[in-house]
Every structure is written in structure tokens, then in C-alpha cells.
Amino acid sequence: MTASGDITVAGKPLIELVSVTREFKTPGGAIKAVDRVSLALGQSEAMCLVGESGCGKTTTGRLLAGLLRPTSGQLLFEGKDVWTTKGDELARFRRSVQLVHQDPYASLNPIRTVYQTLSAPLFRHGKARGRRAAIGAATELLQRVGLTPPADFLVKYPHQLSGGQRQRVSIARALSVDPRVIVADEAVSMVDVSIRISLLNLLLALRDEFRVTIVLITHDLAVARYFALRGRIGVMYLGRVVELGTSELVVGDPAHPYSAALVAAIPEADPTLTRSKERVELRSAEVPSLLRLPSGCTFHPRCPLFEEGLCDVQVPELLPIPDGRQVACHVAARERAPAAELLGVR
């Protein structure tokens, strides 16, 4: 846990997944959407979970938010096992951890005005009594998320707002209950490119101002790099975290061959750079089914660093390497070098 030492408060995580596995039953059999994932987040930390579809990042987000019960393992909030708490304590956890969804067109009730959307949780959690107090609190929330003048927005319905404005309302709603943790699942992917950065900046400002911990789940490594500039990135593949470390290391010099392949594959908004990027050739383009996971390291059938008798036999654990990050790769750990270097794409 040294990597997070400077970020967690007094070494004590605020919220933590401890070796959490979550299975789902499917017609083809049980699948492990998340497999023994451990993540610890400190107060006002910004972390990104990245990975391709089906890697378990959304399930991990829902496990963190307490919306899914782990099949095994624990969710700890302030050191207490959330799934054994009840009553007031559970209610406090529910308030403390808020989720912002991907689709601002679906997550706001179309027949409620912004005021109604924001005041409902205020009343429910006793944050406001009476209409005047609720208007005051909602006005303040809208100011916080940059929807000004607030009076113009209070009376609007979702269809009268742009995608970015709706997402700001969703964030304001999450803030209404003074959360300690916000899990934002692809919160900027459906928003126009020109305003994505301002939404990320809003989330980062909330982190600085209110010391909220923010977990951003995204498939976009450039967004992850920007958001987690002073935080960490976790890369997920087939239900496991394969690399976890500072944004600078994970994106700048990836240690896991899968992270290296992702970074090398990303097109960039720079014609000369993007056309001359070194590629990482994978041994197979096919993503294995969660129903029939490969033996050993699940990335081994595609991995350019694959070693027979090692990678297809032993499951690599997520272990610290000298530069302070954690990586689940036998070869990178043994060579004490990031995959980007071993593959010559540094």
C-alpha cells in the first residue's frame, strides 16, 4: 500500500474493497465479473478505473457504492464492514457514497424539474425543511456545479438542458447529501468533447473543496490521465486489477503488457504522433469469455511476453514493484522492468 501512502489520510483508507469477488449467474454458468479485487481509497483521492467492456469496472464501481453485495470479500467504509452494518449506520453509508451514472438522458426523471430532482433527497435526508429552505439549498447546489444563474435552472425540465448541463444536475443531486465518496461511471463519455474537461474539472474542484473521494470509471485513457493527474489509475482486465499506480507511471510507462497494449493502441489527436506510434502486437485479438477463462494469467493467450510453463500455469498476484506501483505480471515482476520497456514501446 506504499503507493497510496501519500494520499490516504494517516494511512487509513476511507473506503476499501478487500479481496472482493462478485459472481453472476448466466445461462452458460456462473461468471466472476470481479475476481479478488482489493482497492483502498483515502479521503479526497481521485482514482480512475480503466479497462475495456466486460473487464468488471462498472461492477467494481457498484460494489464500491454498496449497490451490489460481494459474493466473497468485504467492503469497508471507515474500517467497518458495510454489509454487516444496519439501520442508521447503513443509512449513513448510503448517504456517504453516491453514484453518478453514465447517461444523463436516462438518469434524470423527465417529468421533474431541476428543483424537484434536487429537493427530493434534501427532504428525504432531513437536509431541508420547508420549500424556502429547499430552494435555498438547491440554489447553492446549482452554484457549486456551475449552473448559473440558479434561478433559471431550478424551473427547467431535463429536456430543456444540454447533456453537459444534465450531468451537472446529476452531480448536484449526488452532492445534495454531502457525500464522502462519489463513484462516477463513465460520467463524461456521453458529453460533447468540447465540454468534457470542464466536467472533469468540476469533479476535481469538488474533491479539493469538499475533500470528496472520487472514483471515475472510464474506458478512455486520455480522460483517465487527465483526471488522475495527481491520483492513481487501476487497469482492469477480465475481472481483475492488473496494474495500479500513479497516472504518470501507468499511462507514461505501463508495467503490465495489457496496459502497454492499450496505451500503444490509442489514437491521438496529433497526426504525426499518432501515425508513428509503436504498436504492441498481441498474439490474439480475441477476448476470452468470462465463462471459459484461460488458465494461469488470463491475459496469457494474447500476451506478447507470454512464457510457456509460467504464465499459463500460475495466476500472477497484484504485487508491488520497486517504482511503487502494483502489477500482476510474472515477467515484468521478474525482470524488474515495465512491459513498455520489455516490448520496446517506451
Next chain:
Amino acid sequence: MPTKRASAAPQQLEADQVLSVRGLSIAYSTRRGPVQAVRDVSFDLRRGETLAIIGESGSGKTTLAVSLIRLSPRTAKITKGHILYRKEDETIDVASLGDSDLREFRWSECAMVFQAALNSFNPVISIWEQFLDTARAHGMMDAKHVRSRAGELLGLVNLDPERVLRAFPHELSGGMKQRVLIALSLLLKPSIIILDEPTTALDILTQRAIIDLLRRLREQLGFSMIFISHDLSLAAELADRVLTMYAGTVVERASVKDLFYRPRHPYSMGLLRAVPRVSGALGNVVSIAGSPPDLINLPGGCTYSPRCPFVIDECKLREPDLLAVDTPNHDARCIRWKHVAELVGKEEAVVAEKLGAAT
């Protein structure tokens, strides 16, 4: 319906031009009144060239693309302009083609790969039947010939024909479906392929595979390509030329390098500054303030003026023309382009990096 326009005497296209859109305007009729979705758009496409149309939601890029093969919904009308296409030695105006000519034009001259790859298939028939249906609709009746052409095309897009032709759409991954659609679009050897957001909703590694595939196919088969995307990096990867669209009109036309390194329209500049990169310096990444205008109620003068940091009173008087700027074959719909040029300069580096220190 649009026969009147045919009399407007379209000019002949030069031998290496395959498509020329001239002064095209398209309006949707809605209950709130007509929406000017596309206004006075002009561009040329050369043989073998790849053109990227970039812009955000509501910029009119999809309306424009769909209208090129006249597949717009009934509520959309071409109100002005020509879509000139050079077929062998003659020039035809797609905007005035009758139904049967139009059917022939689609697929055999110009094919389109739609955005929602997942929804472009009939879910209850196999991939083989999709190929056969498309072929038959265009007069290729010999199943054996279709079979061999389908096999050849699926091989070209790196799919195993035996397996894929027997499969149903739901049995294929997103990336495989996109490959099948690309193969299908090539069935009648069109000279232009239009792709709407070809990599959106695909995973990173799949995206990369599709980009590399398109690049290879273009080299092997020599078709021209128009793709529409909100993803600037896709344009940086594949395009020879780029059009930036805003509020239904083209605000900048440039070579890919000019657009990315020497943008002259404040909106192109703003878009480029708003996109963080994965490699290299992050630079000063900033969003564009405000939001795109209501197309029914367009602001007077330059439609970008309410969001533009370079705005002066004159900008609000009338919408500027596309003006030639300081690099050849490059124009911008902005009377203040010299100020953008002063800020951005000419060096070959991305805008966010050059403007690192500026605010």
C-alpha cells in the same frame, strides 16, 4: 421531387474528382418550425482521398452524410445545392436522381456504414443471407458468385468466412460486426465509402484494429472515404483532409496537418484544446465555454460568436464566408482568423502544447 434542381446545370467534375458538394442546404420541418440542419456546405473529394467531417452533436454532420446518398428522413428536404458525382466520364447530380438511379448509386457507387453497427443487421437472418439480400437487391442473382465475393471480402477484413457466414448477428462481437459491415459495404465495389462514427462504442484494441483495417483496405482497393466523427483522434489517424462543422455549416476546411497544427477557426482551435492526450505533454487542456446554439433560433452573424474568445462587434453583423487563410488550400469561416493565426502560429505541434502558457 427534386427534379427542378437538375436544370441548374451542374458543372462537370475533373477526372480525379469523385464527389463535389456545392452549396448544400438541408432543412427539417418540425413543429417548432424549420430546422436548418445543414447550411451552405461545399467540399470536394478526390479519388482515393479520405475526408473527415468532425463536429459535435447537433453540428449537422450526420444529416450531411446521410444526404449524400439521399437517405435522409422524409422530414428533411434539400433546399439548395448540388451533390455532384463523377461516374466514369459523366457527372451526375445525386440531388436530382430518380428512385431507380438512386438505388443504383447507393452501394454500387457510394456505400454507407452506419454508426450503430449493432443495429444495422436484420437480427433473424444469418450473415450469409445479409450478403445475399444486399446482392439480390442490386441485381447480383448468382448465389455462387455472391458466395465467392463474400468469402473474398470477409478474408480482406480478417474474418473466417466459413464461420462468419453461418453466424447470426448476435453471435458476433462488436468489432466483428463492424468488420462484416465494412466487408458488406465493399460488395458492389463502390468508389466512395461513408462511415458514420466507425469506431465509436468499440473497445480500444478493437478500435485500433478497425483503423488499421480501413487504412489497409483504402490502400489495396483505392476507394475514397468520408467519415464522420466527434473523435478528433480518428481524423488525425486516417484523414487527408478535414472539415470542421458547427451549427450546420462548415467553419473550416484544411489538410489534416493544417487543421491539427495550424487551425484558423476559433472553434477548431477550441476543440483541439479540449482534448487531453495520452502521450507527450498534456499541455493546457480547456473546455469551450457555453453550449452549441439552438438550430431553430440561430444567433445573428457568426453562429460561434456567443462562445468565441476572439469575438468583436463586427462578428455579430453577418455570418462570414469561408475565407482563404495563410496556408494553401485552407479556409476558415472567420473574420478574425489572423488573430487565431497569431496565437497558434505555424509550427508542427498540437495546439494544447503551443498554448501551454496562455490562458
